[in-house]
Amino acid sequence: MSDSFIYGGFRGFDERKDEVSSSRKNLIIKVVIGILLFALLCEGVIYLFIMPTQVPVKVTFQNNESFTIQELYQLLSIVPGTSWFDFDGPQATAALLTHPAIESAIVEKKFPDTVNISIVERKPVAMTLMQIQDRLTPVAIDKDGVLFIPPDAGENVGVPLITGISMDNVRLGMRIHGAYRSLLEQLERIQTLPQKYLSAISEIHIAEKDYGGYDLILYPMYSQIRVLTDRSLDQRTLEYMMVVLDVVQKLNEDVSEIDLRYGSVSYRIR
Numbered sequence: 001m002s003d004s005f006i007y008g009g010f011r012g013f014d015e016r017k018d019e020v021s022s023s024r025k026n027l028i029i030k031v032v033i034g035i036l037l038f039a040l041l042c043e044g045v046i047y048l049f050i051m052p053t054q055v056p057v058k059v060t061f062q063n064n065e066s067f068t069i070q071e072l073y074q075l076l077s078i079v080p081g082t083s084w085f086d087f088d089g090p091q092a093t094a095a096l097l098t099h100p101a102i103e104s105a106i107v108e109k110k111f112p113d114t115v116n117i118s119i120v121e122r123k124p125v126a127m128t129l130m131q132i133q134d135r136l137t138p139v140a141i142d143k144d145g146v147l148f149i150p151p152d153a154g155e156n157v158g159v160p161l162i163t164g165i166s167m168d169n170v171r172l173g174m175r176i177h178g179a180y181r182s183l184l185e186q187l188e189r190i191q192t193l194p195q196k197y198l199s200a201i202s203e204i205h206i207a208e209k210d211y212g213g214y215d216l217i218l219y220p221m222y223s224q225i226r227v228l229t230d231r232s233l234d235q236r237t238l239e240y241m242m243v244v245l246d247v248v249q250k251l252n253e254d255v256s257e258i259d260l261r262y263g264s265v266s267y268r269i270r
Helices: 002-054 069-076 089-096 178-191 235-249
Strands: 058-062 102-110 114-121 126-132 135-141 161-163 201-208 214-220 226-229 255-259 266-269
Touching: 058 069, 069 089, 089 102, 089 114, 178 201, 214 235, 226 235, 235 255
Parallel strands: 058 114, 126 161, 161 201, 226 255
Antiparallel strands: 102 114, 126 135, 201 214, 214 226, 255 266
């Protein structure tokens, strides 16, 4: 009987021991879960409230073909250490558009610390000459007639020079007169062709008429003969010009000018 009593006592002790061990495990699990929840809470607070206000904003740029990152940062005038929260999107857009060579800009803030900026640069369809600070400076013209100086002027190979444009109070960022818009649109279409027609022309001079409108005087790159044509400039006109130039240069005459206006061909001898 005593043996049975002693056995039963040890069995109860083991059960109590298992209960204590189980309670301790549950407590440890609860403590670990609590620590993890607290860590997640802290991380959430840092992510939602501290990073946007304390961490310096990260700015990325897209479609900047001619502008360097440094040039764009200078336009934005970002104060070192500016946070995502303090970064002013509309102000950044306005700052970028102050440069005449930038046609449009989209500023997108991405929580919690990133700003993506996508810009569209103006594409030159022609060049002209402007008096800037007492210097005659090459200036680009885009399809909308806006005057600007590209960041990398060396890229404007094959873009024709236009002279004779009538302009008053010239400044960068302004648009030339709407009367020349059709010419710019024609030049843009010609530049999309696989043949590099415009590379054969060194200058396009706008000859204003006394009674309104204008004609064009084309100066071929490899000829001393200038070519007169009307304001319609397209692939057919340029191909016709090249054929006529080839024929005239084979003549034993000192031709100075070819006139392609009025549906006929005439030339002038020096």
